[in-house]
Amino acid sequence: MSKGLAAKNLTLSYGSSTIIRELNLIIPHGKITVLVGSNGCGKSTLLRSLARLLKPRKGCVLLNGKEIAKQSTREVAKQLSILPQSPSAPEGLTVLQLVKQGRYPYQTWTRQWSVEDEAKVNWALQVTQMSALAEHPVDSLSGGQRQRAWIAMTLAQDTDILLLDEPTTYLDLTHQIEILDLLYDLNVQQGRTIIMVLHDLNLACRYAHHIVAIQNQQVYAQGRPEDIVTEQMVEDVFHLKSLITTDPLFGTPLCIPQGKGKNNGKKSLTATGS
Structure with missing residues (x-):
C-alpha cells in the first residue's frame, strides 16, 4: 500500500x-x-x-x-492531523488563535506567516461556520462550537x-x-x-x-x-444481544439493543421488530 x-x-x-x-x-x-x-x-x-x-x-x-x-x-x-478526545485550550485563547496553530507545521525560520496560511485559516473558519466567533475565547463557547473550533484547527493544518x-x-x-x-x-x-x-x-x-x-x-x-x-x-x-434491522431513512444497519425498558422485557425483540 x-x-x-x-x-x-x-x-x-x-x-x-x-x-x-x-x-x-x-x-x-x-x-x-x-x-x-x-x-x-x-x-x-x-x-x-x-x-x-x-x-x-x-x-x-x-x-x-x-x-x-x-x-x-x-x-x-x-x-495527517489528529483531534484527541476532550482537548483543552489555554484560558483566554481565541478561536482565531487556536485555528492558527494548525499552520505551525509550515512555519520555519525562512518561512513565516504567509498569504497562504491566512487563506487556509479563513477557509477553515468558514467551512466550520466559525468565522463570526473568531475573536471569542474558546472557553466561552458551547460544546458544539468548541468542537467546531478544534476541527477548524485540524482543517487549517491542511492534511x-x-x-x-x-x-x-x-x-x-x-x-x-x-x-x-x-x-x-x-x-x-x-x-x-x-x-x-x-x-x-x-x-x-x-x-x-x-x-x-x-x-x-x-x-x-x-x-x-x-x-x-x-x-x-x-x-x-x-457483549449485548440485539436486533439488527434496516435504518428506514438511510438503508444502513440499525441496532436495537435488547433490554427490559418499560415492558420489563416481556415482549421479545423479534415481536417488536416484526
Whole structure:
C-alpha cells in the first residue's frame, strides 16, 4: 500500500499491559473509517498509534508507504492531523488563535506567516461556520462550537488524513449530527480520509464507508457496515444481544439493543421488530 495509513503486526501496550496485539489493518484511502468496540478495547490507543503519538512495542504503522516512526514530526504533521478526545485550550485563547496553530507545521525560520496560511485559516473558519466567533475565547463557547473550533484547527493544518477520537462526546444529538455531517461533507467534497472513534454504533453505520470492530486486542471484523454489523458481531464485540434491522431513512444497519425498558422485557425483540 503506497497511500494512506496501515498497521503491520502492531502490538501496543501501556507499561506491562498489552492493549493491541499483532494487529494488521489497512485504512481505505479517501473514505470514512470508524473504529468501534467496547470500552477499554483499545480504539483510542490504536488511533494514537496511527497518529505517531504512541510508540509500538512491536510492528509498525505505515503512512503513505513509509514507516511513520522514521518520518520527522513536521513531515507527519503535513500529512495527517489528529483531534484527541476532550482537548483543552489555554484560558483566554481565541478561536482565531487556536485555528492558527494548525499552520505551525509550515512555519520555519525562512518561512513565516504567509498569504497562504491566512487563506487556509479563513477557509477553515468558514467551512466550520466559525468565522463570526473568531475573536471569542474558546472557553466561552458551547460544546458544539468548541468542537467546531478544534476541527477548524485540524482543517487549517491542511492534511489529507484526519483522525478524530470521539468527536461527538458530550454533545447533544443535534450537535452530534452537525459535526458528523460536517465531516461527511469534507470527505465527499474534498476526498479527505477520515478515521474516527465513535461509541454510537448506529451513527457509525450511518456515516462510515468502512467499520473496524476491535475485540480481544485484534480486529474482529472490518468492512462495509452492511457486511459486518450483525447480531452475532454485536454480541461478540459489545457483549449485548440485539436486533439488527434496516435504518428506514438511510438503508444502513440499525441496532436495537435488547433490554427490559418499560415492558420489563416481556415482549421479545423479534415481536417488536416484526
